[in-house]
């Protein structure tokens with residue numbers, strides 16, 4: 001597909017899925033969509049537009065393809081160890097209970113991982129974990145605490161599974177003590193308002209296909225949504241360009257701390 005065809009395709013994709021491709025890197029997106037259109041519509045952009053406009057199932061599949069919901073508990077365990085041993089103790093020394101946002105949380109493994117660590121470090125305190133995603137289908141699983149397959153818990157020990165999950169017919173559901181800390185909500189990072197006053201924002205493996213402009217704007221809004229001294233936790237393969245200008249200082253791989261003063265106020 002050439003760029004002119006891509007431009008014509010954008011409104012049809014927005015109409016069918018609500019996703020505005022204007023925020024995504026065009027070259028990668030064209031390449032990914034070419035492969036997808038080959039698979040579902042024999043390579044014809046016209047047939048593809050007709051398909052997603054007339055078949056709700058095809059529109060849902062496209063949305064799933066565009067958003068990629070891959071996730072797991074304690075994904076990238078080393079980073080979670082740093083969160084548990086360095087970042088959260090610093091935050092808990094300042095505030096007895098924490099307000100955390102898992103943005104782009106997929107099926108809930110990430111916000112539940114955070115709640116489990118908080119309950120380990122500072123039990124029985126009213127920590128709040130906001131779990132949001134664009135995709136209502138994955139959020140349903142998060143809202144129900146699962147059920148998750150044993151393979152999705154591969155980074156947890158048997159003792160952790162016994163402690164945090166209830167087994168039902170070979171599947172695992174997160175227990176009530178953890179679920180009560182997590183609020184699940186649909187939210188589009190590229191269009192909706194941000195809450196503020198967070199001690200920690202976790203946004204990992206979500207923005208990889210976003211354009212540099214969209215990422216910069218988003219990072220400024222994340223900075224404004226954090227308390228001064230609050231932390232931003234990103235994916236292992238991601239970096240924050242212009243961290244200092246946005247109002248972040250890099251602390252270690254994947255972790256940035258909001259500086260006391262920032263020039264922007266974009267949380268609203």
Ligand SMILES: C[S@@+](CC[C@H](N)C(=O)[O-])C[C@H]1O[C@@H](n2cnc3c(N)ncnc32)[C@H](O)[C@@H]1O
Nearest residue numbers: 067069070071104106134135188189204205206
């Ligand atoms: C690869 S998953 C990452 C899940 C989790 N953060 C992790 O690292 O395991 C990416 C998630 O980002 C969500 N997402 C993509 N674009 C989004 C947007 N504009 N607003 C909110 N969520 C979005 C997708 O629906 C998907 O569930």
